[in-house]
């Protein structure tokens with residue numbers, strides 16, 4: 396039995412509509428989930444929305460709405476962006492749901508009863524855009540280090556979680572684990588450095604705010620939004636008693652590097668304090684930069700995914716972000732690089748290969764997949780497929796999606812070379828070469844079949860179309876990864892040419 400795989404995205408604040416930065420994390424998590432389903436692993440993929448806190452409350456008030464009405468009104472734009480991006484989540488949690496609020500209260504009360512929470516006074520800066528307390532030393536020119544906007548000054552009674560009491564456990568046990576609980580490695584070192592410098596306790600409640608979950612023993616406070624939001628990862632599984640929790644916890648959390656500390660320090664410490672297992676892994680990816688800066692709504696550089704989907708389509712959208720940027724590093728988004736990547740890899744690469752091979756099977760064999768006949772040098776193609784697999788798996792399993800894709804595209808390069816070398820259009824002129832022509836086209840179509848399997852987590856729709864064009868009866872979604880092994884294409888089935896998978900786009904589209 397293979398290991399269960401549970402992957403989560405951060406839950407997104409509903410103060411505004413999504414942009415491509417949010418979609419970046421969600422697409423990556425969807426790719427990981429689809430890959431694990433392809434492997435046959437029991438898989439669970441959670442996303443959702445973070446609906447409490449001052450930021451959401453203020454957005455609601457600015458629009459003259461009550462926060463609950465506002466969040467309800469925002470949900471369709473979040474659900475539809477995921478539909479448009481072919482995101483196949485298993486669950487979508489909203490933090491205003493009763494199934495979240497009730498176990499959150501119980502969790503916090505349990506920590507209180509265990510002596511992990513005490514009353515104190517917080518005095519210092521707070522960034523509402525991050526919903527985060529900062530140390531003076533962390534500010535940049537007196538401003539929020541992430542958003543570059545002025546911070547607010549707070550002095551208020553808070554309940555605090557004794558995060559500092561868990562520093563030894565974090566350093567000597569959790570971070571020392573193999574496999575690494577925080578990746579990439581540079582991020583693990585950053586977190587270790589931070590904890591070594593000395594951990595502060597963290598606020599778990601805010602007084603005199605209305606929009607939040609009341610603190611069970613002090614209802615004039617609401618639970619600090621981050622403390623409740625983190626718990627979505629377990630409340631969605633029916634924590635504490637739910638069968639999903641028992642099956643799938645602990646999770647792999649995909650997060651942006653700006654929220655690493657909450658996930659890699661506070662969250663495992665909270666779980667440890669409650670006697671629960673910490674996350675299996677926190678993977679921090681970089682930022683999408685636009686003109687060298689973190690793209691954000693605050694800075695008016697936010698781009699909505701739909702703006703790109705209209706030109707490139709969903710498969711190319713997903714492919715571009717997974718291929719162009721090393722997952723874990725910052726990466727620049729630009730229209731020009733998207734056009735270039737699209738045309739090189741998809742229109743001229745995979746799309747052109749598929750169209751050539753299918754067209755030739757239609758013209759030379761009436762659309763029926765030929766028998767592999769005598770040797771036509773197809774061993775090189777078979778070897779290319781075998782050679783792509785380890786790099787592909789390794790990349791997918793370590794969330795180095797760009798490496799997995801690069802490995803898979805080795806097959807396209809080899810297949811294009813194979814077609815040029817064997818020149819089927821010349822073989823077709825000579826009836827004595829008919830059997831060899833069959834081998835060339837069978838092998839080229841077989842390479843396409845392997846590509847459809849390997850790329851299906853990243854480009855589910857286009858791969859499904861390619862699969863149907865190849866005339867394979869079993870639906871692609873029923874196929875497992877081992878189907879990518881050489882030799883599975885049955886002669887005698889009927890292919891169809893259909894529309895181009897990736898029509899070329901021009902720079903100015």
Ligand code: MSP
Nearest residue numbers: 405406407408416417445624625650651682683690
């Ligand atoms: N609500 C919190 C998360 C709570 S998780 C228990 C939150 N929400 S957010 O909507 O502000 O951001 C969600 C995610 O989007 C973060 O991982 C953040 O890094 C990511 N991104 C926001 N802008 C981004 C880019 N420009 N580039 C890449 N990711 C970015 O934080």
